[in-house]
Amino acid sequence: METRVALIGIIVEDDSLIIKLNEILHQYRQYILGRMGLPYAKKEVSVISICIDAPQDIISALSGKLGALKGITTKTIYSHI
Numbered sequence: 001m002e003t004r005v006a007l008i009g010i011i012v013e014d015d016s017l018i019i020k021l022n023e024i025l026h027q028y029r030q031y032i033l034g035r036m037g038l039p040y041a042k043k044e045v046s047v048i049s050i051c052i053d054a055p056q057d058i059i060s061a062l063s064g065k066l067g068a069l070k071g072i073t074t075k076t077i078y079s080h081i
Helices: 015-027 056-067
Strands: 004-012 032-040 045-054 072-078
Touching: 004 015, 004 056, 015 045, 015 056, 045 056, 056 072
Parallel strands: none
Antiparallel strands: 004 045, 004 072, 032 045
């Protein structure tokens, strides 16, 4: 199956969702190439970026599950390859 490289940007405004977010990411660990998280205490948010190489439907499913959590915002950008 053809895969795409994508970057999922995540902003967490509700820290109580971190455990749920990590559980979801763990389900997709085989596709995740890397992850960077930055806590921003001044604004009381966390900013996380996930680099992923997966089929389009897997990327969409992951982004959708994360975005469905109230207090978490996601945006996904895709490579052209």
